[in-house]
Structure formats: C-alpha cells, structure tokens
Amino acid sequence: MIQLRDLTLARGARSLLEHVDLQVHAGWRVGVAGANGSGKSSLFELLRGELPPERGSCELPSHWRVASVEQDTPALSRPAVEYVLDGDVRLREVERALASAHAAHDGAQIGSLHAELEALDGYAARSRAATLMAGLGFDTGDLDRPVAEFSGGWRMRLNLARALVSRADLTLLDEPTNHLDLDAVVWLERWLAAYPGTLLVVSHDRDFLDGCTTHTVHLSGRRLTLYHGNYSSFEIQRAAQLAAQQATFVRQQREIARLTRFVERFKAKASKARQAQSRVKALARMERVAAAHVEAPFDFEFPEPERAPDPMLTLEAVAAGYGAGTVLREVRLQLRTGSNIGLLGPNGAGKSTLIRLLAGELAPQSGHRVAGHGLQIGYFAQHQLEQLDPEGSPLSHLTRIDPRSREQELRDYLGGFDFGAETAEAPVARFSGGERARLVLALLVRQRPNLLLLDEPTNHLDLEMRHALTRALAGFPGSMVLVSHDRSLLRSICDRFLLVADGRVSPFDGDLEDYLEWLTNRRAGAQACAAPGDAAVSKAARVAAREAASAERQARLAHRRPLIKESAELETRLARLTAERDEVERALADPALYQPGETVGIGELARRQARLAAAIATAEERWLAVQLELEDAGDG
Numbered sequence: 001m002i003q004l005r006d007l008t009l010a011r012g013a014r015s016l017l018e019h020v021d022l023q024v025h026a027g028w029r030v031g032v033a034g035a036n037g038s039g040k041s042s043l044f045e046l047l048r049g050e051l052p053p054e055r056g057s058c059e060l061p062s063h064w065r066v067a068s069v070e071q072d073t074p075a076l077s078r079p080a081v082e083y084v085l086d087g088d089v090r091l092r093e094v095e096r097a098l099a100s101a102h103a104a105h106d107g108a109q110i111g112s113l114h115a116e117l118e119a120l121d122g123y124a125a126r127s128r129a130a131t132l133m134a135g136l137g138f139d140t141g142d143l144d145r146p147v148a149e150f151s152g153g154w155r156m157r158l159n160l161a162r163a164l165v166s167r168a169d170l171t172l173l174d175e176p177t178n179h180l181d182l183d184a185v186v187w188l189e190r191w192l193a194a195y196p197g198t199l200l201v202v203s204h205d206r207d208f209l210d211g212c213t214t215h216t217v218h219l220s221g222r223r224l225t226l227y228h229g230n231y232s233s234f235e236i237q238r239a240a241q242l243a244a245q246q247a248t249f250v251r252q253q254r255e256i257a258r259l260t261r262f263v264e265r266f267k268a269k270a271s272k273a274r275q276a277q278s279r280v281k282a283l284a285r286m287e288r289v290a291a292a293h294v295e296a297p298f299d300f301e302f303p304e305p306e307r308a309p310d311p312m313l314t315l316e317a318v319a320a321g322y323g324a325g326t327v328l329r330e331v332r333l334q335l336r337t338g339s340n341i342g343l344l345g346p347n348g349a350g351k352s353t354l355i356r357l358l359a360g361e362l363a364p365q366s367g368h369r370v371a372g373h374g375l376q377i378g379y380f381a382q383h384q385l386e387q388l389d390p391e392g393s394p395l396s397h398l399t400r401i402d403p404r405s406r407e408q409e410l411r412d413y414l415g416g417f418d419f420g421a422e423t424a425e426a427p428v429a430r431f432s433g434g435e436r437a438r439l440v441l442a443l444l445v446r447q448r449p450n451l452l453l454l455d456e457p458t459n460h461l462d463l464e465m466r467h468a469l470t471r472a473l474a475g476f477p478g479s480m481v482l483v484s485h486d487r488s489l490l491r492s493i494c495d496r497f498l499l500v501a502d503g504r505v506s507p508f509d510g511d512l513e514d515y516l517e518w519l520t521n522r523r524a525g526a527q528a529c530a531a532p533g534d535a536a537v538s539k540a541a542r543v544a545a546r547e548a549a550s551a552e553r554q555a556r557l558a559h560r561r562p563l564i565k566e567s568a569e570l571e572t573r574l575a576r577l578t579a580e581r582d583e584v585e586r587a588l589a590d591p592a593l594y595q596p597g598e599t600v601g602i603g604e605l606a607r608r609q610a611r612l613a614a615a616i617a618t619a620e621e622r623w624l625a626v627q628l629e630l631e632d633a634g635d636g
Contacts, residue, residue, distance in 0.1 A: 001025050002047070002170075002198070004224070007056035009039065009046060016042050018222045020056070024215075026169075029192065029199040031209040031231050034219030036434060036462050040202045043219070044068065044172045047200070060170065065089075067168030069176060073155035075148035080138070080158055083147050084129045087162030091122050132161045135187040136180065137347035153179040164191065173201040177208055178433075178459050181347050182485040183519055188212075204463045206231050207487040250589040257591035300416040300442075300468065302476045305450035309372025310337040312451050312479055313358060318367035320350075320357045326365060327353045331505045333498075335451065340480045342490050344508055344515045345500035346522070351483045354500055355381070355455045358481060378449030380457045385436040390429035394419045394439050397428070402446055417442040418465075433460035441469065450478040458486045487512055511564070563629050570623040577619065581612040 002024040009017040016039035024030055032040050045051035046058055048066060060066070067087070076083060086092060094117050101109040117123065130143055136157045142150075147158065156179040163171060173192075177185045185208055192199060192212035200217075203209050209216075209231035216227045216234035227234040313335045321327040327350040335341070335358075343351045356362040357369065359379040388397065398410050414424045417438045428436065437460045444452075452473075458466050466486065473480065473493050484490055490512055497515065499508040508515060587593065588605050 001061070003057075003059040005057045005059070007058060008054040009042060009051070010054045011039075011042055011051070015054075015222055017219075017224065020222075020224045022217070022224050022226060024198065024200070024217075024226075026061075026198050027196065028215050029195065029213045030201070030215045030217055031213040031234070032200055032202045032217050032219070033209075033231065033234065033463070035464065036432075038219040039222075040219060041174055044174055044200070044202075047170070047172060064169040065167065066170045066172065067163045067166040068172040069156070069163045069174065070159045073147065073152075073159055077146045077148060079144045080147055080150070081126060081129050081133065081143040083158060084133060084161045084165055085125055087164075087166040088120075088125065090167065091117075091120055091125055094120065094122065129161065129165055132164050132191075133158075135184065135191065136161055137184045139348075157184070160188075168197055170198045170200070171195065173199070173203075175202055175204070175460075177203055177205050177485060180485055181351075181456075182344070182487070182490075183347050185485045186516060186519070204458070204461060204466055205486055205488075206463065250585065253589050253591065254594070257594060260591075261594075300413075300445060301472050302445055302478070303448050305376060305448050305478050307374045308337050308450040308478055309374050311335060312337060312372045312375055314368075314370040314372075315357070315364075316368040316370065318357065318369060319365040320353055320362055321365055322353075322362075327503065328357070328500070328505060329503045331357075331367070333505060335479055335481070337450075337479055340493050340495045341482065342494035342497045342512075343481065343483045343500055344497050344512075346519070349500045350503070350505075351500045352381070352455055354505060355379075355453050355481065355483060359453050375451060376447070376449045377451050377453060378444040378447060379453045380440060380444055381455040382459060384440050385433065388428045388436060388439065391427050393425045393427060394442065395424045397439065397443060398446060401443060413446065414442060434462060434465070437461055438465060445472070452476065452478065452480040452482075454480065455483045456485065457482075458484060458489060563626050567623065567626045570619055570626065574616065574619050574623065577612055577616050581609065581616065584609045584612060 002022070004020050004022040007017060007020045007022075008015070009020075032043065034040050042051055046053065047060065048068060078086075094113055098110065098113040098117065101113055121128070130140075133143065134140075138154075138157070138161075147155065150158065160173075160176055163173070176188060180188065185205065189208050189211040192201070195212075199212075201209070201213065211230075213230045214228075216229065216231055218225045218227065218234065218238065227237050229237070311334045313333075315331045315333040318331040319326050319329050320331065331354070343354060345351050353362065357364065359377055360369070360371075361379070363369075394414050395407070395410060398414060399407075402410065411421070411424055419439070419442070423435075428439065431439070437457070441457065457469065461469065466489065470489055470492050473489075480493065482490065482494060497508040497510070497512075499506050499515075499518075508518075510518070584605055588602070588609065593602060593605075
C-alpha cells in the first residue's frame with residue numbers, strides 16, 4: 001500500500017501539495033488528474049524517491065519494485081528486443097549468475113539457477129517481449145534492429161515496452177499514449193486493465209483512462225482527492241460536488257447580501273443598533289464558501305473562411321511513398337465542402353502519408369492531386385512543433401502571419417490559448433511540448449483555413465485544451481481530415497471514416513467501435529495464419545464468416561445511426577439549456593436583484609429557472625434512454 005501522511009511537497013519556492021493524506025491499496029489502477037503544473041509529475045518523482053517531501057512521509061512497501069518510462073534513450077547498437085528485456089532486472093541477474101556458474105562449472109548452482117529461470121518463465125522471455133513490442137506497433141523485423149536506428153518516438157515505445165516487461169509491483173506511467181497511434185493505445189489499455197500490480201497513470205485521453213483505471217486521484221488547490229471509479233465516474237462525482245458547492249455559495253451570497261442590507265439600513269438607528277451589531281458579528285463569523293469553478297483557460301473558435309471551393313481537393317489514381325518505395329496505390333478521393341473525415345488504419349499503413357499528400361508536402365509518384373481554386377489549408381503535424389523559431393515568442397510568431405493586426409488584439413487572441421502577458425513574450429525554446437502544440441494550433445486557427453488536415457493534434461495537450469479544441473472543431477465551418485488516437489475526439493467530430501490499409505484507401509462503412517472489432521479480427525486472422533495447420537482451414541468458411549460478420553455489423557449500424565444522431569442532438573440541447581440555466585442562476589445570485597422594487601424580476605427569473613430545470617430533466621431522461629438503446633444495440 002502507498003501511504004502519504006500529512007505530506008507537503010514543494011519544488012523550489014513553489015508549494016505543490018500541502019498537508020496531504022492518501023492511501024492507495026495494492027492492485028488499484030489509479031488515474032492521476034489535474035491541470036498542467038498542478039504537480040502530477042512531481043508526485044511521480046516523490047514515489048520514485050527522487051523528490052523528498054518538505055514535511056510528512058511517503059511510505060511504500062520496501063520490497064516493491066517500481067517501474068516508469070525513461071525519457072532518454074541512448075543511441076545503442078543493442079538489438080531492440082534485448083534492450084526491452086533489460087527492463088526485467090531479475091531475469092538479467094539470473095542470466096548473468098547462470099553464465100558465471102557455467103564458467104565455474106558449478107553444477108549445483110547451475111541447477112538452482114535453471115529452476116529460478118523456469119519460475120521466471122525466462123525461457124519464453126523473448127517471446128513475451130516480442131508480444132509486447134508487437135502490441136505497441138513494432139514489426140517482427142524490428143526485434144533485432146539496433147536501438148540507434150529508431151526515431152525518438154519509437155524509442156519512447158521501446159522504453160514503454162521495457163517498463164511493461166519489468167514485473168514491477170508499482171508502475172508509474174506519465175502520458176504513455178503520447179507517442180502511440182490508436183491501435184497501440186487500445187492494446188495498451190487492454191494490457192493495463194489486466195495488469196496485476198499497482199498502477200498510477202497520467203493521461204489526457206479519457207477513453208484510455210476509463211478503460212484501464214479503477215480509481216482517480218485529483219490534484220487541485222494543493223490537495224489530493226481520491227475518487228472511486230474511472231475518469232468518467234470522477235467527472236460525474238466532481239460535477240456533483242461543484243454543483244453543490246456553487247449552490248451553497250449562491251445561498252450564502254444571498255444571506256450575506258440580506259445581512260449587509262440590514263446593517264447598512266439600520267446601523268444609524270438607535271432602536272435597531274443592537275440587531276445591526278448582531279448581524280455584523282454574524283457576517284464576521286460566517287465561513288465563506290468559494291465560488292465553484294473549473295479551471296478552463298482556453299476559449300477560441302475557428303473564424304468563418306472567406307470562401308471554400310467545392311470540390312476542395314481531388315486525388316486521381318494517386319500513388320504515394322518515399323524514394324523508390326510506394327506506400328499507397330490507386331488513391332481516388334474527393335474532399336467536398338463540409339465533410340469531416342477520420343482516417344483509420346493499422347500502424348504504418350500510411351495515414352500520415354495520406355495527410356502529407358493532401359497537404360501538398362508529399363508529391364504523388366503517379367496520378368494527380370487537384371486543388372480547388374481558393375483552397376486554404378490548415379495543416380497540423382508533430383514535426384511542425386520543431387519548426388518553430390526557438391528564439392521567437394508566441395507574439396512574434398503571430399505577428400509574422402498577421403502583421404496588420406494591432407498588438408493588443410493579437411495578445412487578446414493568444415490569451416484564448418492560455419498565453420498570458422508574460423508567456424506571450426517568452427522564447428519558444430523554454431516551452432513544453434504542450435505549449436508548442438498550443439502555439440501551432442493558435443497560428444493555424446489565425447490563418448482562417450477552409451480545409452483542416454490534422455495529424456495527431458491532441459498529443460501533449462491536457463484535457464481542458466482537448467475539450468476546447470473539440471468544441472472549436474465541432475463548430476468549424478470548413479472541411480476536415482483527422483488522424484488521432486483520441487477516440488473521444490474522433491467520435492465527436494467525424495461524420496465518416498476512411499480505412500487506410502494494405503496500400504489502399506477505401507470508405508469504412510461503420511463507426512469507431514466497428515473499426516476496433518475489425519482490428520481485433522485482423523490481428524486474430526494474422527495470428528491464425530502464422531499458426532501451424534492454417535492451410536487446413538477452409539477458405540470458403542473464412543469468407544462466409546467475414547460475410548456474416550459484415551451483415552451483422554451493417555444491421556447493427558442501421559439501428560445505431562439514428563440513435564447516435566439523436567444522442568448528439570440531445571447533448572447539444574442539454575449544453576444550451578444548461579448554459580441558459582447557469583445564466584439565470586447567476587442573475588438570481590446578484591445582490592442588486594434584491595433591492596426594493598425588484599420583486600417582479602425575481603419572480604420571472606424563478607419561473608424561467610423552473611422551466612429550464614424541467615426541460616433539462618426531460619432531455620436528460622431521453623438521453624439516458626437513448627444510451628440504453630445504444631447499449632442494447634451493441635458497441636461492436
């Protein structure tokens with residue numbers, strides 16, 4: 001069990017946690033939530049013994065092995081699979097001891113060590129490591145490639161595999177999905193859901209957290225709060241707490257206003273002086289409740305493009321690749337105005353290649369790319385983060401693309417992306433990956449594109465920024481092509497999907513759940529083909545099974561589509577009604593409303609509040625009914 005007792009944690013002069021108590025029991029899988037800078041990474045440093053507490057204690061069982069993902073990977077000539085297996089420290093210790101025993105011809109020690117190696121399942125260690133690597137997207141040919149040959153993102157995957165193979169009692173994962181695609185994220189989620197040890201994971205992917213965590217710890221206001229349940233359960237519980245806090249705050253503000261009016265009205269009258277004084281004391285004794293708020297500093301939207309051609313972009317029998325290698329063949333695609341397309345496909349199938357082809361960064365090897373007149377592309381990819389001027393500031397970057405706007409207007413615009421007065425003038429070289437991603441998005445939005453091409457836009461972004469981006473993309477008036485491992489974003493934004501697989505680009509007639517089923521079946525088929533005796537399996541039976549599965553999926557999808565549409569419409573209606581209700585409640589909480597002569601306004605607001613509450617209750621009831629129907633229809 002992890003035990004924090006009266007713990008205070010600081011980094012330099014900045015206090016992160018104060019007088020914190022927390023218990024995490026063995027076997028819990030805990031999602032760690034909180035705003036950027038709240039102390040999540042510092043908490044992990046504390047648990048690794050790298051950052052001592054200012055006061056109090058942090059206790060872990062002395063025998064626990066702790067694993068986390070290393071951030072740096074040297075350019076080693078060591079084969080990738082051996083580098084991953086180095087994470088299993090005990091296995092390597094036994095192997096070295098066995099080699100020494102063989103050199104010393106110590107038969108008794110050799111026998112003992114072979115028994116321990118058997119207990120560790122050491123003879124299958126390479127197979128175990130290969131399975132982990134395959135789940136994270138590595139091909140069989142990658143196993144013996146030197147570590148030095150892999151890019152930075154793939155080295156991070158090697159470090160993740162190294163942590164997973166370690167047999168740790170406690171695993172600490174800080175943003176493990178940042179360098180993964182959707183297929184690897186789903187595999188990791190399922191692997192962690194079956195992990196028998198204790199897990200603490202920081203992630204900004206709510207679907208991922210929902211799939212692999214049993215508890216949530218929230219860092220806010222230098223406190224830690226433990227919630228039972230996954231991230232969605234935490235959001236519901238916290239929303240209820242905030243609503244209760246806000247209701248208490250509103251009631252208290254009304255009481256304060258009433259007492260204050262009495263004191264101001266009667267403090268000069270001798271007959272009422274004693275009562276006025278008692279109310280002054282009541283105000284002084286009152287423990288003030290803070291207004292509830294959710295930290296969401298981001299507020300932006302995509303402006304209306306000046307014009308949009310239709311069709312926007314056409315690919316005619318295009319082949320694309322790199323050098324002499326061809327990744328995609330015979331691509332025929334027409335992007336029409338108002339379409340929001342998600343790209344699905346296995347790792348390495350060519351999704352990013354297709355995005356680069358659409359963006360004009362990659363020339364076709366054959367065929368034609370035809371852009372409509374007036375096409376204005378907004379392209380986001382991870383490599384653009386490194387192309388920012390390290391000495392330039394957000395303000396200077398923005399001024400370069402919009403030199404005619406006033407400086408204050410540009411500063412106000414950057415504020416919507418949480419670049420305050422000081423940060424707006426700070427050099428990019430100091431920025432984190434999340435801050436660089438926000439800046440690239442800010443620059444992209446400012447250029448008023450009519451076609452967005454987004455390749456993993458949520459990497460490095462926290463949950464609040466992801467939510468703001470999702471809202472902005474939902475209201476984007478142009479067209480969009482999106483690659484993302486964030487399932488929540490894909491579900492919210494995309495109205496259709498394209499499947500990129502086996503060198504082809506084709507329409508995918510299904511939703512995200514259908515794709516995950518397709519992916520599972522594809523993996524199972526690949527494993528079956530690799531297994532002995534596969535030739536004995538009837539080809540006709542496989543074809544029939546695929547056709548039956550496809551027919552079942554189409555029937556289920558036909559039933560689900562109107563429900564999905566109604567669910568989205570209800571969510572939009574609920575958001576509007578809730579915002580209107582909040583506006584009414586803010587008006588009711590205004591002390592000025594309770595001045596003499598304002599009773600008519602109070603009554604009208606109260607009636608409006610009641611109508612809105614009834615409408616919200618009706619919409620919520622129907623939304624729940626739709627969700628139940630969707631569950632009955634099957635998630636795939």
